[in-house]
Amino acid sequence: MSFADWLQVQQQAHAAFRERLTLIADWSAPTPDIDWDVSDLVRHVIEEQQWVPLLLAGRTVGEARSRLLPLGDDLTAEWERYSAAATLAWASVDPDAIVNLSYDNVPASAYLREQASDVIVHTWDLSRAIGADEELGDPLVEAAWTVFAPQKDTLQASGLFASPVPVPDDAPLQSRLLALTGRDDRVAA
Numbered sequence: 001m002s003f004a005d006w007l008q009v010q011q012q013a014h015a016a017f018r019e020r021l022t023l024i025a026d027w028s029a030p031t032p033d034i035d036w037d038v039s040d041l042v043r044h045v046i047e048e049q050q051w052v053p054l055l056l057a058g059r060t061v062g063e064a065r066s067r068l069l070p071l072g073d074d075l076t077a078e079w080e081r082y083s084a085a086a087t088l089a090w091a092s093v094d095p096d097a098i099v100n101l102s103y104d105n106v107p108a109s110a111y112l113r114e115q116a117s118d119v120i121v122h123t124w125d126l127s128r129a130i131g132a133d134e135e136l137g138d139p140l141v142e143a144a145w146t147v148f149a150p151q152k153d154t155l156q157a158s159g160l161f162a163s164p165v166p167v168p169d170d171a172p173l174q175s176r177l178l179a180l181t182g183r184d185d186r187v188a189a
Contacts, residue, residue, distance in 0.1 A: 006112050029129050
């Protein structure tokens, strides 16, 4: 997929997250990540977007961290603010620009794939937590699969994901994607 394709994926992922965000009735509901409730999950996704314009502008992780602002209580408004800022930053960055991340220096195009895929998986988490439609759609699932599948052997070791969930090879791609990231969509909410 080209950088332009990934820009579309990022926008679609943000729209899907926004759609679920507007459906939240219980901010303290549990999520598939046992350490987070809905509020924690949403805060995490927003905070990840806060970093984007700063890192794409060439700041180091330390420089960016010192510029992050605490989130306000209206997480829907905060999402709108930081989603728009991240989307604008992605639209104007050189895909080959090197971005300083906590684990390495990577091209902006790789950071975009990582960021969009994170939002995609967390959109499912939010959907499951609030009882919304869990179908992510083939374009988003296929895009995230291209990011996570090659990392199959290192995802759990990263400490960011639970152990992969065994699913049949012929399971739907969304189920295999979620299983790869330690989520089981077969378990009732």
